[in-house]
Amino acid sequence: MGLQPLEFSDCYLDSPWFRERIRAHEAELEKTNKFIKELLKDGKNLIAATKNLSAAQRKFAHSLRDFKFEFIGDAETDDERCIDASLREFSNFLKNLEEQREILALSVTETLIKPLEKFRKEQLGAVKEEKKKFDKETEKNYSFLEKHLNLSARKKEPQLLEADYQVEQNRKHFYELSLEYVCKLQEIQERKKFECVEPVLSFFQGIFTFYHQGYELAKDFNHYKMALQINIQNTRNRFEGTRSEVEELMNKIRRNPQEHKRANQFTIEGYLYVQEKRPAPFGSSWVKHYCMYRKETKKFTMIPFEHRSGGKIGDGDVFLLTCCTKRNVDTIDRRFCFDIEAADRSVTPVTMQAFSEEDRKLWMEVLDGKEALFINLYRANTRREGSAQLDNIGFTILRKCISAVETRGINDQGLYRVVGVSSKVQRLLSLLIDAKTCSEIDLENSVDWEVKTITSAMKQYLRSLPEPLMTYELHREFIIPAKSGSPESRVNAIHFLVHKLPEKNKEMLDILVKHLANVADHAKKNLMTVANLGVVFGPTLMRPQEETVAAIMDLKFQNIVVEILIENHEKIFKTLPDSTFPEPISMSVSPPNVPPRQSRRQGQRSKRPLAVYNLCLELDDVDNHSPPREDTPTGSMDSLSSHSPTPAVSSSPPEPDKNHLILESGDLADWAANHPSQIRSSMVSWLNTQSTTTPTSTTKTPAPSSFPFPTSATGNDRPAESVLNRRARAVYPCEAEHSSELSFQIGAVFEDVQLSREPGWLEGTLNGRRGLIPQNYVQFL
Numbered sequence: 001m002g003l004q005p006l007e008f009s010d011c012y013l014d015s016p017w018f019r020e021r022i023r024a025h026e027a028e029l030e031k032t033n034k035f036i037k038e039l040l041k042d043g044k045n046l047i048a049a050t051k052n053l054s055a056a057q058r059k060f061a062h063s064l065r066d067f068k069f070e071f072i073g074d075a076e077t078d079d080e081r082c083i084d085a086s087l088r089e090f091s092n093f094l095k096n097l098e099e100q101r102e103i104l105a106l107s108v109t110e111t112l113i114k115p116l117e118k119f120r121k122e123q124l125g126a127v128k129e130e131k132k133k134f135d136k137e138t139e140k141n142y143s144f145l146e147k148h149l150n151l152s153a154r155k156k157e158p159q160l161l162e163a164d165y166q167v168e169q170n171r172k173h174f175y176e177l178s179l180e181y182v183c184k185l186q187e188i189q190e191r192k193k194f195e196c197v198e199p200v201l202s203f204f205q206g207i208f209t210f211y212h213q214g215y216e217l218a219k220d221f222n223h224y225k226m227a228l229q230i231n232i233q234n235t236r237n238r239f240e241g242t243r244s245e246v247e248e249l250m251n252k253i254r255r256n257p258q259e260h261k262r263a264n265q266f267t268i269e270g271y272l273y274v275q276e277k278r279p280a281p282f283g284s285s286w287v288k289h290y291c292m293y294r295k296e297t298k299k300f301t302m303i304p305f306e307h308r309s310g311g312k313i314g315d316g317d318v319f320l321l322t323c324c325t326k327r328n329v330d331t332i333d334r335r336f337c338f339d340i341e342a343a344d345r346s347v348t349p350v351t352m353q354a355f356s357e358e359d360r361k362l363w364m365e366v367l368d369g370k371e372a373l374f375i376n377l378y379r380a381n382t383r384r385e386g387s388a389q390l391d392n393i394g395f396t397i398l399r400k401c402i403s404a405v406e407t408r409g410i411n412d413q414g415l416y417r418v419v420g421v422s423s424k425v426q427r428l429l430s431l432l433i434d435a436k437t438c439s440e441i442d443l444e445n446s447v448d449w450e451v452k453t454i455t456s457a458m459k460q461y462l463r464s465l466p467e468p469l470m471t472y473e474l475h476r477e478f479i480i481p482a483k484s485g486s487p488e489s490r491v492n493a494i495h496f497l498v499h500k501l502p503e504k505n506k507e508m509l510d511i512l513v514k515h516l517a518n519v520a521d522h523a524k525k526n527l528m529t530v531a532n533l534g535v536v537f538g539p540t541l542m543r544p545q546e547e548t549v550a551a552i553m554d555l556k557f558q559n560i561v562v563e564i565l566i567e568n569h570e571k572i573f574k575t576l577p578d579s580t581f582p583e584p585i586s587m588s589v590s591p592p593n594v595p596p597r598q599s600r601r602q603g604q605r606s607k608r609p610l611a612v613y614n615l616c617l618e619l620d621d622v623d624n625h626s627p628p629r630e631d632t633p634t635g636s637m638d639s640l641s642s643h644s645p646t647p648a649v650s651s652s653p654p655e656p657d658k659n660h661l662i663l664e665s666g667d668l669a670d671w672a673a674n675h676p677s678q679i680r681s682s683m684v685s686w687l688n689t690q691s692t693t694t695p696t697s698t699t700k701t702p703a704p705s706s707f708p709f710p711t712s713a714t715g716n717d718r719p720a721e722s723v724l725n726r727r728a729r730a731v732y733p734c735e736a737e738h739s740s741e742l743s744f745q746i747g748a749v750f751e752d753v754q755l756s757r758e759p760g761w762l763e764g765t766l767n768g769r770r771g772l773i774p775q776n777y778v779q780f781l
Helices: 016-048 053-066 078-095 107-149 157-210 212-255 357-366 392-408 422-433 451-464 475-483 487-498 503-521 530-541 549-553 555-567 569-574 615-623 637-641 665-674 676-691
Strands: 268-277 284-294 299-304 317-326 337-342 350-353 726-730 749-755 761-766 769-774 778-780
Touching (some): 016 053, 016 107, 016 157, 053 078, 078 157, 078 212, 107 157, 107 284, 157 212, 212 530, 212 549, 212 555, 268 357, 337 357, 392 422, 392 451, 422 451, 451 530, 475 487, 487 555, 503 530, 503 555, 503 569, 530 555, 749 769, 749 778
Antiparallel strands (some): 268 350, 284 299, 299 317, 317 337, 337 350, 726 749, 726 778, 749 761, 761 769
């Protein structure tokens, strides 16, 4: 279990446990700060002294290996797991370089030192300043509050009103500062992963250009580096989406804190001052307690807690409430007081003081006190339902919008990401929802409505439904398989859950996902890959019933569920799920057996891997010598590299091919979207190579130089030279379905095999005829 989320609503309760969670986040950031300082020190040692280079590298590797990122919530995506594991992989590389005595490039300062120093000073330093302000404001707020509560009730009314106004203003300022501090803490917790790892990754890119043997190792490392860049980019994209949702929730809670109170076992909770009576010479004292009350059991719990004394939690007291009575100012020299009596308490009644008159009324009402004003600020927050409904008109709206998009704008760049003008979107949606005007609107041929207006109206309709299309009831069940298990087990679990949806929900989801699959098929023109569509439609099709920070942290898993639906649309909606699939779904799903070979046309649907994939399960498959997966080439990378030429070692370090080593983010995402099997098999092959290479060995296992990565940053997806003119043997029979494809039987040998521009296909020659070959039907010789 990682760090617990800091809920904005807790800023207004300021409970002891909330303070404990804040301290846990602060401790983690301090640990990160110390780690970065140590990392910076080690990096400077590498530049300063050639003689100490080996020792500095070992220390640097040790720092990387021992540090582990904490995460918010109960699970990580596979991208985040790969980022977490990356530091250990970097450490393993450094161990293989300890005999090198070359001087590191001066660019280390620019690629490693400065970015980390900038992050530490601008981000972590900003958090430290916020912490000082928060601690200072906490001291000021509760000191001022205590002084205010000690005011005599006999003072003149204008003086009391002025004092009330001042304390309210001070409290608002404290809450504002608390909200901003909590938001900043969680933002840095999420930001630090890619902010810390990316400079280290750049450092590794530079170090290989200065070493002879490191050049060969760099080619081997390049496969992992490419996958890690995708992991970082995915994590960064999800961070941006999550941050906007968190800020929106923070603003909602700032506008009306009571309406966003989290549901829990207590009917009411908060701070009260409790009068503690002492022997006559000493009088009585008032001690602040955090109080909780359950109306069903009439159990009242109070725990002493003082923010200004280090925040230590005292011994709690639990008793059964019998009655509650309001105290008037003529019976006690304090305002906002009431008495409670307990059945199992020797000293009774207990006099308590609320923070304000409104607070006292709230407690009195919940405690069934006498003279209580029956207001209920703690009633459940019911969602306002929009006029959109899941009915025949709704299906008509969806079909009209989809038809218009596929007719007019299927190739528009940024489809569904580019939003329309709000006023036009609302006007179109109003016309579509109205049964009288819906049939009159012709979206396919009308020039009055832009494509971006139509797509925004469709998304707005789906968001306006009283309940999300994938329902509140099944929301958690859809999220669970996205957090664990192998790719196939995730598909099976979601396949099973989709068929538990109400019939209308499933029918509309089928129509929509089929359309999104069509949009993804045109990703080369509209740039809307499956991952991009997941980011857009994850929050639209799925949302939790209660808006909390913890729920927003699951937003990335909602995107994954939508990706799975799009990539496996035919299987999920056109076939029935396995009736023996366990229910409820477990968080830990064991790797399934390899499924039978699917048809090529069905296999082509999955043009990219899921945004998260379980690397450990892939490794288990390799270790157990299991048959290859459908989307993994049957020829191993080692077998490819065994026939590829090895570059001769020159007398001077070769110049790095910058176009080969550094990719633009758009090209990287486009290439990764069309080469899932290469990414997956290269990661497995790369890690297997590392497991067979000892740290002290001076002979490195040659890199699989035939791995087909792009050779330029222009998006030109040409295969590397080492995979040209290869021979391959058929391991499955194939019947051509198109004139450009080859028909063959098991054992057929192909000449001059190379990658095709069609994802998942090769080009080869058989019996003098050249054509396309399914990549997972052959094995390289």
